[in-house]
Amino acid sequence: MKETKKALIFSGFLLVIDLLLITGTTFAWFTDSIVNQGNTIVTGTLMADLMMDKDENGNYSSIIDGRDFIFSNAEGGNGYAFEPGQTAIVYLAVKNNGQLNMKYNIDMDVTGELAEAMEYALIDDVKADTFDAKDWEEVKEKSNGQTGNVKENISFFNDKIIYAISTPEESGMSYFAIAMHMKKGAGEEMQEKSVTINLEIHATQVIDETNNE
Amino acid sequence: MSSSTKKKVIKNALGITALIIMLAITTFALLLSFVGVDNNVFEMGTVKIELNNGELIFDGSDCNLEPNKTIVKDFTVSNTGTANVYYRLYLENVEGKLQNSLNFQIYEGEELLFDGIASELNQKNPCISHEILSCGETRRLKAVVCMDKLSDNRYQKGSLTFDMTVDAVQAKNNPDKAFEN
Numbered sequence: 001m002k003e004t005k006k007a008l009i010f011s012g013f014l015l016v017i018d019l020l021l022i023t024g025t026t027f028a029w030f031t032d033s034i035v036n037q038g039n040t041i042v043t044g045t046l047m048a049d050l051m052m053d054k055d056e057n058g059n060y061s062s063i064i065d066g067r068d069f070i071f072s073n074a075e076g077g078n079g080y081a082f083e084p085g086q087t088a089i090v091y092l093a094v095k096n097n098g099q100l101n102m103k104y105n106i107d108m109d110v111t112g113e114l115a116e117a118m119e120y121a122l123i124d125d126v127k128a129d130t131f132d133a134k135d136w137e138e139v140k141e142k143s144n145g146q147t148g149n150v151k152e153n154i155s156f157f158n159d160k161i162i163y164a165i166s167t168p169e170e171s172g173m174s175y176f177a178i179a180m181h182m183k184k185g186a187g188e189e190m191q192e193k194s195v196t197i198n199l200e201i202h203a204t205q206v207i208d209e210t211n212n213e
Numbered sequence: 214m215s216s217s218t219k220k221k222v223i224k225n226a227l228g229i230t231a232l233i234i235m236l237a238i239t240t241f242a243l244l245l246s247f248v249g250v251d252n253n254v255f256e257m258g259t260v261k262i263e264l265n266n267g268e269l270i271f272d273g274s275d276c277n278l279e280p281n282k283t284i285v286k287d288f289t290v291s292n293t294g295t296a297n298v299y300y301r302l303y304l305e306n307v308e309g310k311l312q313n314s315l316n317f318q319i320y321e322g323e324e325l326l327f328d329g330i331a332s333e334l335n336q337k338n339p340c341i342s343h344e345i346l347s348c349g350e351t352r353r354l355k356a357v358v359c360m361d362k363l364s365d366n367r368y369q370k371g372s373l374t375f376d377m378t379v380d381a382v383q384a385k386n387n388p389d390k391a392f393e394n
Contacts (some may be wrong), residue, residue, distance in 0.1 A: 029383045030260040030296060031393050035305070036377040040273030041284070041315065041358060043371045099277045205279045 044164075047098035048203035051173075053091040056128035060093050060173075070199060071180060082114070082182040084190075087136045089179045091128045094201055096162040096172045101206045103161055104174070108154040112195035117186035118150040121179040124158070136181045143179070150180075150195065161206050261294035262381035270356065270377060278315075281362035290342075290379055291351040298346050298381040299390045302354075303339035307331045311373040314364040318357040326354075331375060345384045 051060035052068060063070065070090050073081040080088045094104050106122070121143035123131065133139045140147045146156055162174045178199075182190075265288040276284055292298055302319065312332055319327040319340050326340035334340070346352055360368075382392045 029387055029391070029393065030258065031380060031382045032260045032262045032294065032298075033378065033380045034262055034264045036264045036267075036270055036288075036379075038269060039271040039375050039377055040276075041271050041278060041311065041373045042273050042276050043311065043360065043368055044277030044279055045370055046279070100279050 044099035046100050048201050049095040049097050050201050051093045051095055053128050084182050084186045085184040087181040089177050091177050093173045093175045099164050101161050101163050102203045103206050104201050104203045106156040107200040109198040110152055114193040114195035115150045117183050117190045119181045120150050121147040122156050123177045126177045127175050139179045258296040259294040260296050260381050260383050263291040263293050264379045265289050278360045280360050280364045283359040286356045289351050292346045292348050295348050297384040299342055299384050300379050300381045301339040301341045302379050303336050304334045304375045305378050307375040309373040310371045314361045314368050316359045320355040
C-alpha cells in the first residue's frame with residue numbers, strides 16, 4: 001500500500017511537470033524588440049526685455065530690474081523736471097529674448113499727485129531718428145488715439161507679433177515712444193509734486209502658422 | 214537417443230537455419246530498399262523589426278513647444294524578418310516635468326491607436342497593430358504631440374525624454390496577438 005501511494009504521488013508529480021512543459025511549449029513564439037532611444041521634446045522660452053534709447057542715438061539698452069529709469073531727474077537719469085507746457089518723449093523698445101514668438105501689452109501703474117496735471121501719448125513704431133513732432137498737439141495726432149490724461153491704471157494692447165530671433169521674419173524688437181506732457185494750466189499747487197509710473201510689459205505667446213500640425 | 218528423436222532434432226536445426234537465412238536475406242533486402250537523401254536543412258523563420266530605420270524620432274531640435282502648440286512626427290515600423298508579425302509600441306524611461314502636460318496621439322494611417330499622456334503609453338498599455346505586418350512591409354505611423362493649453366510658466370524650459378520601443382511577435386499560430394511579456 002505504501003509503495004502504491006508513492007507511485008501515485010510520483011505519477012501526479014510527473015503529470016504536473018508534463019502540463020508545465022506543454023504550457024511552456026504553447027507560449028513560445030519568435031519575437032523581436034527594438035528601442036528608439038533618447039527621444040526629447042522641449043518647450044521654448046518666452047522672455048521679454050524692455051530697452052531704452054536714453055541718448056537718442058539709436059543705441060538701446062535694457063532698463064529692467066532697476067538698471068535705469070524712463071523719466072527721472074535723479075542723478076544718472078535723463079533729467080526730466082517737468083514744468084507746465086513741457087513735453088518729454090522717451091524712445092523705448094520691447095525685445096524678444098526668448099525662443100517663441102510673442103505679443104505684448106504695456107501697463108502703466110501711476111501714483112502721485114502730479115498725475116492729474118499730466119497727459120500721455122504712446123506712439124508705435126518710432127525711433128528717435130524717425131520721429132518728428134513740433135508740439136504736443138502733433139505728438140497726440142501721431143499716437144493714433146493712444147493718448148489721454150494720466151490716471152491710475154493705463155493699458156495699451158498691442159497685437160503686433162515680435163518674432164523670436166531664430167525666425168526669418170526676425171527683428172526681435174518692437175519700437176515705440178512714450179510722451180508725457182504737463183498741462184499748461186497746471187497751477188502753483190503742483191510745484192514740487194511728483195508722479196511715479198511703473199511700466200510693465202506683459203508678454204504672451206503667439207500660436208501662429210509655425211504650428212507644426 | 215532414438216532414431217526418430219535424432220531426425221526431429223536435425224529437422225528443427227534445419228528449420229532454424231532456414232529461418233535465420235531467410236531473416237538475414239529479408240534484413241538485407243530491407244536495407245537495400247532504403248534510399249538516402251542527404252543534407253536536408255530546416256531553416257527557421259526570423260522575426261525582425263525595425264523602427265524608423267534606426268533614426269531618432271524626436272531629437273528635440275525643432276520643438277520649442279508652447280501651450281496649445283502641436284508637433285507632428287512621422288516614423289516607420291518595418292518588418293525585416295521572414296515571418297509575418299504583429300507589433301506593439303510603447304514608451305519607456307519617460308522622464309521630465311512635461312509628463313502630464315503633453316498629450317500623445319499615435320496614428321496608423323487614419324486609425325487612432327493611442328490617445329493619452331506619455332506615461333500611459335507603457336508596456337502594459339501599448340499600441341497594438343490590428344493588421345498583420347507582412348515580411349518586407351513598412352508601415353508609416355504618426356505621432357501627434359500637443360501641449361496642454363492650460364500649461365503655465367512652470368513648464369517653461371521643461372523637457373520630456375523617453376525611449377520608444379517596438380516589440381514584434383510572429384502572427385502564425387498567434388490569433389490572440391500574444392506577446393511574451
